[in-house]
Amino acid sequence: xxxxxxxxxxxxxxxxxxxxMCGLLVRKGLVTQAEAAxxxxxxxxxxxxxxxxxxxxxxxxxxxxxxxxxQQAHWLLxxxxxL
Numbered sequence: 001x002x003x004x005x006x007x008x009x010x011x012x013x014x015x016x017x018x019x020x021m022c023g024l025l026v027r028k029g030l031v032t033q034a035e036a037a038x039x040x041x042x043x044x045x046x047x048x049x050x051x052x053x054x055x056x057x058x059x060x061x062x063x064x065x066x067x068x069x070x071q072q073a074h075w076l077l078x079x080x081x082x083l
Contacts, residue, residue: 007061015068022076033076040073 022036044066051062 011065011068015072019072019075022072026076037073037076040069040076044069044073 022031025031026033026036047062047066047069051058053059054062
């Protein structure tokens with residue numbers, strides 16, 4: 001069985017936490033799904049811009065994080081209130 005890197009575990013854990021928090025904010029009506037998704041999309045763009053000119057490993061990690069944020073945005077746009 002392959003070991004996961006600490007960065008991977010941190011990224012996955014962070015994504016799960018943020019997903020739960022966004023779901024809570026949407027359910028409480030504090031933000032709309034579209035507003036929460038826009039935050040994720042904006043963050044993805046910033047991560048990409050901040051890492052694209054770096055070392056290949058930094059750029060690859062940046063792309064992985066940005067893609068994760070975009071997936072969270074897609075999830076929020078299809079969110080039905082059930083986690």
